Amino acid sequence: MSGPGKSLRAAVLAPVAGLTVSVALSGGGLGCEKKSEAAEARDLFASTCARCHGADGAGGLPQVAGGAAPRNFHDHEFQRTHTDAQIKLTIVNGKGTGMPGFGATFSDEQLKGLIAHVRSFDNEKGTATK
Numbered sequence: 788m789s790g791p792g793k794s795l796r797a798a799v800l801a802p803v804a805g806l807t808v809s810v811a812l813s814g815g816g817l818g819c820e821k822k823s824e825a826a827e828a829r830d831l832f833a834s835t836c837a838r839c840h841g842a843d844g845a846g847g848l849p850q851v852a853g854g855a856a857p858r859n860f861h862d863h864e865f866q867r868t869h870t871d872a873q874i875k876l877t878i879v880n881g882k883g884t885g886m887p888g889f890g891a892t893f894s895d896e897q898l899k900g901l902i903a904h905v906r907s908f909d910n911e912k913g914t915a916t917k
């Protein structure tokens with residue numbers, strides 16, 4: 788009669804095996820949650836800037852009557868004549884009547900990512916002033 792003995796051993800071992808598997812899974816899950824910085828900046832732009840500047844950064848219609856149109860970031864002339872520091876100031880303080888200032892909404896890392904994302908729309912990448 789070896790049957791009952793076997794199933795008892797399986798019942799004791801199964802919970803231990805289950806524990807090992809769940810620990811391994813949660814450990815792997817943590818590593819997967821971290822997005823690349825570029826992907827994070829793209830998501831940030833999509834959620835906070837795209838409603839005015841367009842998901843593709845091409846700009847849009849003025850948000851207030853008589854206001855300036857949201858900037859088209861594909862325009863190399865804009866990219867060439869604006870430094871990273873100026874873009875950062877625009878994001879923090881806003882510009883004119885149409886561009887809201889975001890104040891302390893973004894961390895320095897997030898600002899860097901947003902600036903890089905704005906730069907990525909440039910028609911002639913690589914020649915913008917820094």
Ligand code: HEC
Nearest residue numbers: 835836839850855856857858874877878882883885886901
């Ligand atoms: C409510 C609409 C709106 C939102 C949201 C918005 N912008 Fe703007 N943005 C504008 C308008 C309008 C202008 C043009 C302002 C002007 O020239 O007077 C502008 C201009 C700019 C400029 C050019 C400034 C310059 O020196 O000419 C940059 C850079 C910019 N926006 C970045 C961003 C980023 C990055 C975000 C998201 C964090 C964002 N904007 C969100 C409306 C918006």
